[in-house]
Amino acid sequence: MTVPPPDGSRDRRIEDPSNLWLIHPTGRLLLPWAIRRGVSANAVSVAGLALGAAAALSYAQFDRPFFELLGLVLSIGWLIADGLDGMVARATGTSSALGRMLDGLCDHGVFALIYVSLAFTVGTVEGWVLATAAGIAHAVQSSLYEGERTRFHRRIKGVARMAVPTAAGNALVRFYDWFAGVPDRMAGAFERDLAGSADPVALGRRYGDAAVPPMRLLSLETANMRVLAIFVACLMGDPRLFWWFEIVPLTFVAIAGLAWHRRVERTFRNHISPAATEASAAQYLVKEQGQ
Structure with a gap:
């Protein structure tokens, strides 16, 4: 074991x-x-x-x-x-x-x-188009998955994230920061509740138990799954099957996994009293372990 x-x-x-x-x-x-x-x-x-x-x-x-x-x-x-x-x-x-x-x-x-x-x-234009589209999809999916995994591992220790920083820089940088911060903003309500909880470690533990299923779904976005998918597609004699797998099913997995994860967070929020919610908003600070 x-x-x-x-x-x-x-x-x-x-x-x-x-x-x-x-x-x-x-x-x-x-x-x-x-x-x-x-x-x-x-x-x-x-x-x-x-x-x-x-x-x-x-x-x-x-x-x-x-x-x-x-x-x-x-x-x-x-x-x-x-x-x-x-x-x-x-x-x-x-x-x-x-x-x-x-x-x-x-x-x-x-x-x-x-x-x-x-x-x-x-060696075809179609092949290059599919490879490029799959590469872009891969980059977005992997970024979203790594963000959710990092969020999960931090929360189960009772550590809340600091507020999403305000985007700065030129227009392109601000747009990138805004887009990259969308998942953090969607998850921000639970982060505030975790920060304001009387026992964040216990809340994090309960959250972790409930969040395991969506995180298991999102684990299909690992490099391991892609390595296996590439091998199977080549074994079947058509790498384009892998690119389509990257573009369609794995994109669906990313969307479904994120939606499921946010639903788990809302389930916890529905069991928190309004007073606790207001208190958590006032205490939305960075919490580092040991402090």
Whole structure:
């Protein structure tokens, strides 16, 4: 049986099964080896990017079964490296802004390479259009999912988020900040209630139990699911099936999951008295653990 990471950063109830039984356990097995040999977290991230690039080259020959399977194996290797770099950084106390940026670039870079590789192989205008649309959908879906997952993990510890900052900068930046902040504004009412609760930890625990089902639905937005979907589409001889899967079903999952999550929040709000709601609005402050 797997256990959550020591730092409590993930709740296993909403984790993808492949993370629980394969990706994370393998990373933990490799962690002591990486530390003993002085392998840095950034080096692991770059190695993951190399594995992902090799997977992209393999999928470029998706009409050959051997390369389809090789692409899957290399993609799994990248997922393991993607988890291992964070483990190394936490274990060695070397987390940094550069490392987080590099990790993010490697993650997005792997999928970009795979999409471009498959589009080149398909070799049609339709293929490029679908690949581009799928890439945009992927970016939006992943951003929404990561935001909901971060929100869930913070709340179950009884920690409320500070108010959404006012957008600043030029018109384009303000529009981007406004658009990116839509989910936070939609979730703001529950954040105020959590901040003003007499026992935020208990409220967070009850919220977590109720929010597990929508978060499990949203876990279909993980990179793991996309890796499997790419392999299946190539196995069926048509990468366009993956792009359509990205554009239609995964977009529906993102919308349905967010709506379900907001409905869970409203359920809690309906059981809070008006007086408590007014008090929570007055106390809507940042709450950090230990303070």
